[in-house]
Amino acid sequence: DIVLTQSPGTLSVAPGEGATLSCRASQSVDTQLVWYQQRPGQAPKFLIYDASSRAPGIPDRFSGSGSGTDFTLTISRLEPEDFAVYYCQHYDTLYETFGQGTKVEIK
Amino acid sequence: EVQLEQSGAEMKKPGESLRISCKASGYNFGSYWVVWVRQTPGKGLEWMGMIYPDDSETRYTPPFRGQVTVSADKSINTAYLQSTGLKASDSGIYYCARLRILVGYSSGALDVWGQGTTVTVSS
Numbered sequence: 001d002i003v004l005t006q007s008p009g010t011l012s013v014a015p016g017e018g019a020t021l022s023c024r025a026s027q028s029v030d031t032q033l034v035w036y037q038q039r040p041g042q043a044p045k046f047l048i049y050d051a052s053s054r055a056p057g058i059p060d061r062f063s064g065s066g067s068g069t070d071f072t073l074t075i076s077r078l079e080p081e082d083f084a085v086y087y088c089q090h091y092d093t094l095y096e097t098f099g100q101g102t103k104v105e106i107k
Numbered sequence: 108e109v110q111l112e113q114s115g116a117e118m119k120k121p122g123e124s125l126r127i128s129c130k131a132s133g134y135n136f137g138s139y140w141v142v143w144v145r146q147t148p149g150k151g152l153e154w155m156g157m158i159y160p161d162d163s164e165t166r167y168t169p170p171f172r173g174q175v176t177v178s179a180d181k182s183i184n185t186a187y188l189q190s191t192g193l194k195a196s197d198s199g200i201y202y203c204a205r206l207r208i209l210v211g212y213s214s215g216a217l218d219v220w221g222q223g224t225t226v227t228v229s230s
Contacts, residue, residue: 001169032209032212034215034216034217036217043202043204043220043221043222043223044152044202044217044220045220046207046216046217046218046219049207049209049215049216050209055216055218087151087152089152089154089216089217091209091212091214091215091216092209092212092213092214092215094166094168094213094214095154095168095169096154096168096214097153097154098151098152098153098154099151100151101151101152
């Protein structure tokens with residue numbers, strides 16, 4: 001199975017600043033990577049697919065990049081609602097797995 | 108509006124059985140895979156299994172194969188997750204979600220999620 005390792009575990013950022021989150025795969029997943037946001041007490045929310053395509057309705061301050069084993073989610077100009085936990089997920093192996101998450105907290 | 112509405116929280120004793128429901132609305136239920144995901148503090152998010160309601164085809168990830176059963180009733184737009192012989196380690200939040208198959212692949216992203224069902228297994 002493919003293991004996704006996210007870093008850092010927690011990122012402290014001031015509102016209005018940017019954040020860069022990393023997801024590393026144990027073997028190549030090409031661009032078959034998804035990002036989700038989970039706010040406290042809520043279900044995850046679909047953000048990015050195919051590593052870099054935004055889901056419908058997702059603001060352009062969220063962007064994804066990468067291919068192969070190294071991926072990045074970048075959030076520019078953090079808004080109050082962006083402080084949450086972010087997960088990556090790969091697909092198309094019949095054993096989809098998630099990363100362990102990165103918490104973005106208010107500095 | 109596309110929605111998935113899950114059944115309420117469950118308190119179970121070790122060894123008991125569980126059935127959680129997930130009622131879909133706002134889209135053609137039969138034409139999208141419904142996926143079950145578990146979230147626990149120890150293991151995070153885990154993709155458990157999924158069902159295609161139109162033909163009831165099911166797939167399970169290796170850790171959950173033989174441990175849980177997913178099913179669906181197209182007539183009432185509802186998917187189910189069943190588990191027997193519950194253990195304390197089965198405690199967590201169980202989500203159903205709709206699978207958006209991505210072009211060129213047999214799987215994809217979970218684009219709509221239920222609100223989650225909290226399951227507590229304790230003696």
